[in-house]
Amino acid sequence: MPPKRKPKLAVWKFASCDGCQLSLLDCEDELLDVAGEIEIAYFPEATRAMVKGPYDLSLVEGSVTTPHDAQRIQKIRKESDYLVTIGACATAGGIQALRNYKDVREFISFVYATPEYIETLPKSTPISDHVFVDFELRGCPINKYQLVEVISAFLHGRKPNTPPHSVCVECKQRGTVCVMVAQGTPCMGPVTHAGCGAICPAFNRGCYGCFGPMESPDTKSLSDWWKRLGASDDDILRAFRSFNAYAEIFRRESEAHE
Amino acid sequence: MTQQFSILEREDFQKLIDVLSADGYQVIGPTLGEGAVIYDELTSIEQMPIGWTDIQEGGKYRLERRDDDALFGFNTSPQSWKRFLHPPSVRLWQAHRTDEGFELQHEPIEAPRMAFLGVRSCDLHAIAIQDKVFMNGDYLDPTYKSRREKIFVVAVNCGQAGGTCFCSSMNTGPKAEGGFDLALTEIVESRQHYFVVEVGSEKGQEVLHQLPHRPAKDSEVKAADNLLKKVSKQMGRILDTEQMQDILYRNYENARWDSVAQRCLSCANCTMVCPTCFCTTIQDVTDLSGSHAERVRRWDSCFTMDFSYIHGGSIRYSQKSRYRQWMTHKLATWFDQFGTAGCVGCGRCITWCPVGIDLTEEMAAIRESEGAAPKPGRKPASAKP
Ligand code: SF4
Ligand code: SF4
Numbered sequence: 010m011p012p013k014r015k016p017k018l019a020v021w022k023f024a025s026c027d028g029c030q031l032s033l034l035d036c037e038d039e040l041l042d043v044a045g046e047i048e049i050a051y052f053p054e055a056t057r058a059m060v061k062g063p064y065d066l067s068l069v070e071g072s073v074t075t076p077h078d079a080q081r082i083q084k085i086r087k088e089s090d091y092l093v094t095i096g097a098c099a100t101a102g103g104i105q106a107l108r109n110y111k112d113v114r115e116f117i118s119f120v121y122a123t124p125e126y127i128e129t130l131p132k133s134t135p136i137s138d139h140v141f142v143d144f145e146l147r148g149c150p151i152n153k154y155q156l157v158e159v160i161s162a163f164l165h166g167r168k169p170n171t172p173p174h175s176v177c178v179e180c181k182q183r184g185t186v187c188v189m190v191a192q193g194t195p196c197m198g199p200v201t202h203a204g205c206g207a208i209c210p211a212f213n214r215g216c217y218g219c220f221g222p223m224e225s226p227d228t229k230s231l232s233d234w235w236k237r238l239g240a241s242d243d244d245i246l247r248a249f250r251s252f253n254a255y256a257e258i259f260r261r262e263s264e265a266h267e
Numbered sequence: 268m269t270q271q272f273s274i275l276e277r278e279d280f281q282k283l284i285d286v287l288s289a290d291g292y293q294v295i296g297p298t299l300g301e302g303a304v305i306y307d308e309l310t311s312i313e314q315m316p317i318g319w320t321d322i323q324e325g326g327k328y329r330l331e332r333r334d335d336d337a338l339f340g341f342n343t344s345p346q347s348w349k350r351f352l353h354p355p356s357v358r359l360w361q362a363h364r365t366d367e368g369f370e371l372q373h374e375p376i377e378a379p380r381m382a383f384l385g386v387r388s389c390d391l392h393a394i395a396i397q398d399k400v401f402m403n404g405d406y407l408d409p410t411y412k413s414r415r416e417k418i419f420v421v422a423v424n425c426g427q428a429g430g431t432c433f434c435s436s437m438n439t440g441p442k443a444e445g446g447f448d449l450a451l452t453e454i455v456e457s458r459q460h461y462f463v464v465e466v467g468s469e470k471g472q473e474v475l476h477q478l479p480h481r482p483a484k485d486s487e488v489k490a491a492d493n494l495l496k497k498v499s500k501q502m503g504r505i506l507d508t509e510q511m512q513d514i515l516y517r518n519y520e521n522a523r524w525d526s527v528a529q530r531c532l533s534c535a536n537c538t539m540v541c542p543t544c545f546c547t548t549i550q551d552v553t554d555l556s557g558s559h560a561e562r563v564r565r566w567d568s569c570f571t572m573d574f575s576y577i578h579g580g581s582i583r584y585s586q587k588s589r590y591r592q593w594m595t596h597k598l599a600t601w602f603d604q605f606g607t608a609g610c611v612g613c614g615r616c617i618t619w620c621p622v623g624i625d626l627t628e629e630m631a632a633i634r635e636s637e638g639a640a641p642k643p644g645r646k647p648a649s650a651k652p
Contacts, residue, residue, distance in 0.1 A: 042555040160556045170550045175534060176570040177621070181539035182355040182566055186301035187622050191328045199534035199621050213301070224572045225586065227532045234326070234622045237482045 016065035018043075018162060021085055023071025023078050024105055024133060028150035029096035030049035030054045030070050041155045046164060062088030066163050072098040072105060079130070079139060086140035091163055093154065094136045097252040099148035101221050104149075106255035126151040133255070144169065147202050147254035149219040155204055173224035175199050178215050179207035188215055195235045199247060200226035200258075208261035221253035242266040256257045272483035272491075275451070277460035277544055279479045280338065281312045283421070286477045289384040292419055295351060296384030297344065304341045306348065309384065316341060323430040323614065325623030326548030336453045339385055342429030343613045346381055347542030352414050353397060358567040359549075360631060364558040378413035385423045386447065388433075389613040395446055395544030399546050399605050418425045422447035426455075430503035431614030432484060433627060437506065439611040451472060452491035465493040476541065504614060505629045507634065514634055519591065523632045530589035530622055535568035537616035537624070540594065543609050548635040550625075569593050588598055594626055598652070 020030055034040070036057060050137035073079050081159035088090055094100050102109065108116060109132045117124045136142055146159050146169075155171050156257070162169035172178070178199035180187065188194040188210050196215035198207070202223045207217050222228075232245050240248075249263035275283065287294050288310065297316055304316045316505040321341045322329045327564070332392055333340045361372045363640030386394075398415065401408035422443035423430075434440030443450045448471030463483055506611050538544040545589040549568035553560045570589050575582040583589045605608045 016449055034589040034595070039555065046555050046557075157555065158552070159558075161553055164555065165553050165557050167551070168555065170552060172573065173569070174568070174573070177534040177536045177569070178539060178566070178568065181346070181536060184305075184346065184350065184355075186303045186305065187328075187621065188302075188537065190326055190619055191302040191345070191479055193327075196621070199536075225533045227530075227586065230530050230532055 013060070015046065015048040017050040017060065017063075018047045019062070019064040019067045020049075021051070021067060021069045021071075021084075022054070022129065023069065023082070023099065024135070025071030025096065025103060027070070028055065028236040029098075029148070029156075031105065032151050032153040032156055033068070036153045036157055039153075043157070045158065047160075051152045055064075062086055063090065064162070065090045066160070067092045067093045068137050069099050070096055070251070072102045072135060073130070073139055074105060074133045075129055082136060082139050084172075089144045090135075092140065093144045093146060093159060093163065094142050094152050095146045095148075097147070097219065097221060098133075098148060099136045100145040100256075101253045101259075102133045102135050102255035104252050104254070108133055110254055111248070133257040142172040144173065147204055152204050172203050174203055176203050176205070176207050176210070176220070178200045179203050180201050183207060183211065184244070185211045188213060189234075189238070195238050195239050195240050195244070195248070198233075199223075200228050201232050217251060218248065219252050220258070221256045222258045226258050228258055229265075231251070232262060232266070269395045270516065272465070272488050272574050273464040273475060273480040273482045274487060275462040275464050275478060275480050275555040277338075277462070279338075279489075280462070282478050283474075284384070285314065286440050286443060286474055287384075287419060287421075290382075290419075290474070291380055292382035293379050294382045294384055294542070295348075297341070298318060299330070302330060303345050304330070305346070306344055306351075306383075306385075310478075314340070317628050320427075323428065323432075323618045325431065327623070328618050329409045331502040331565050331614060336460065337426065337455050339424060339451075339453050340455075342425065342427070342432060343387065343389070343615055343618075345615070345619060346540055347393060347613070347615065348386060349393070349397070349542050349544075351381055351383070352418070353401070353408075353411050353545060354541040355409050356563060359562045360389060361561040363558065369560075376409055376413050378410075378419045380419075381414070382419040384421045386422060386443075387613075388443040389434045389437075389611040390542055390544045391420070391422060391443055391446040392437075392611040393613065396605065396611070397519065397545060399607075400621055413535055419474070420449075420467075422446040422467075424450060424455055424491070425498050426494055428498050428501040428503060429614060429618075431617040431625075432505040433502050433506050433614060435499045435502045435611040436504075436508060436611035437608060437610060437629075442495045447471070452494065454487070454490050454494065456490075461487070463487055496547060497630060504612075504617065504625070504627045506610075506612065508608070511601040511630065513600055514637065515595050515630075516638070518633050519595075521633055521636055523557070523629060523636060524587045524591045525539055527590050527629055528585065528630075530624055531590045533570045533584050533589055534622060535570040536619050537639060538568040538570060539566060541597075541610075542546055542613060542615070543597075543611060544568070546574070570597070590624075594629060597626065598630060616647040 159169045190198040194215045197218035198216035202220040246266040249259040401411035425441040447467040450465040572581040597609040
């Protein structure tokens with residue numbers, strides 16, 4: 010039997026804060042395993058070595074915000090066997106998708122001394138608006154254990170264990186008392202995709218919805234209840250219009266409160 | 268034989284914790300945490316929610332001070348004893364790759380000796396229901412069984428009913444009728460504070476022997492009886508169980524399911540807090556190198572899509588089908604499957620539903636849709652948080 014070729018991994022960056030890539034670097038113990046099992050062929054954040062494609066697995070961080078990026082993602086897709094997006098930017102357009110609700114030219118004229126040099130698209134869009142995506146890993150940032158899980162799953166040809174149910178299930182499993190019921194704190198948990206381990210409720214906060222919509226979110230019912238808890242339309246709009254502002258269901262709910 | 272009751276004075280209550288600890292039990296009982304009365308390990312009576320009570324409504328729970336120093340002056344906890352007997356997550360086995368294939372490593376079953384302090388009658392019935400599920404029949408659950416067989420149960424009869432309680436409707440309380448080692452009724456009067464103790468097992472007798480106690484006077488037993496009679500009329504909710512099964516079987520198609528589906532979030536909280544819900548899922552995990560694998564079992568819920576996933580998709584893809592499945596199982600098909608209702612009337616699913624969905628209200632609405640007049644005394648359950 011010929012020696013097994015190590016699968017080639019590439020990590021790509023689009024419009025993003027780098028937090029998700031850092032999650033991979035943050036997997037210190039696991040990273041040694043990753044490095045042993047796969048060839049890190051392209052990962053500018055971590056190594057200068059740049060091995061040419063094709064790649065077995067591409068992890069893509071960030072959203073598409075420029076014409077150049079819109080072309081670049083096409084090339085990456087062609088060179089990748091599997092393409093997995095990591096984080097809210099790549100999966101839903103990220104916090105920068107707030108621009109989608111306004112006129113981006115106005116922002117540019119405020120921010121840049123010479124706006125003519127800025128070439129940007131009117132909207133920040135998720136990778137799946139441009140190319141076929143094999144798997145989307147949620148989170149802002151992603152959970153590093155889930156990242157290792159997804160890489161392992163792809164290496165071994167199995168389905169990743171990243172349950173798409175609500176954050177509530179994680180609260181209950183860890184034994185956290187519901188902040189919404191026991192304290193009247195508005196919480197996004199019931200409509201938010203699990204994965205973080207219910208960190209915020211465990212620290213006595215309502216969930217911020219970093220992992221985007223869960224599998225069958227009923228945002229209207231939750232908003233109605235938030236109102237009974239005293240939240241204003243503005244509060245609700247802002248809650249749905251954050252890291253996952255451009256995720257379809259959150260977008261529609263925020264628009265309903267404009 | 269007349270029942271023999273004893274009295275344990277409030278000032279001797281710490282000794283109960285001490286005796287159980289000395290017997291090697293990890294004592295688990297009520298304590299304040301995260302704005303609620305939760306169950307956790309106890310070593311001292313000082314950790315207990317002395318003088319606190321809870322106000323419960325659909326989707327709402329608040330702690331409040333009582334005007335006395337009751338130790339058990341509250342109702343059901345956010346989560347039941349289920350998490351101690353049927354833990355949220357259990358590793359079932361691990362496997363390692365070897366030159367010849369792989370080697371299976373069985374998981375040692377670790378069952379702490381636990382004493383549950385303050386189990387309410389509804390929860391005793393829930394434990395009996397889970398006993399049937401996990402320990403009856405051909406397939407025993409070794410995790411549950413090993414934990415279950417070691418527990419010592421100190422039941423507490425409810426001195427008040429909560430806003431979402433309906434054990435009287437389900438014949439599951441408020442008085443503990445069996446399934447305990449010791450059962451206590453707490454009596455708080457202006458100048459007296461004591462517990463009427465009933466022994467339910469030999470183990471219970473042995474523990475009582477190590478405690479300062481005296482035989483109860485008739486008047487004290489009477490005080491406990493009267494209290495429980497009063498409580499059984501205080502229920503915050505009522506569930507009319509007459510022909511409940513038939514009504515549900517006749518109403519798989521009913522507009523009420525559409526209305527509840529408009530409100531239900533499919534968040535699964537109701538099933539997680541329910542003391543009888545037992546469903547789990549299996550996760551197989553491998554590490555990066557592929558040389559190590561493990562299988563983990565964790566709580567699942569009929570409200571998730573994966574729960575009814577078969578090749579091609581989820582069978583219960585709508586919120587309506589998922590809520591209907593859950594409620595019909597609790598109140599109807601459970602009888603066919605296990606011989607009792609799957610609901611003990613603890614009210615947790617009502618209190619801890621983030622949007623206050625109430626199965627007693629849903630059941631009443633379906634009943635009324637058939638033309639039945641609303642029962643007098645049924646509280647309109649529309650809750651305000
Ligand atoms: S269905 Fe609701 S009221 Fe009935 S036992 Fe379960 S949590 Fe308690
Ligand atoms: S009934 Fe309530 S707790 Fe249960 S899934 Fe629906 S919204 Fe969640």
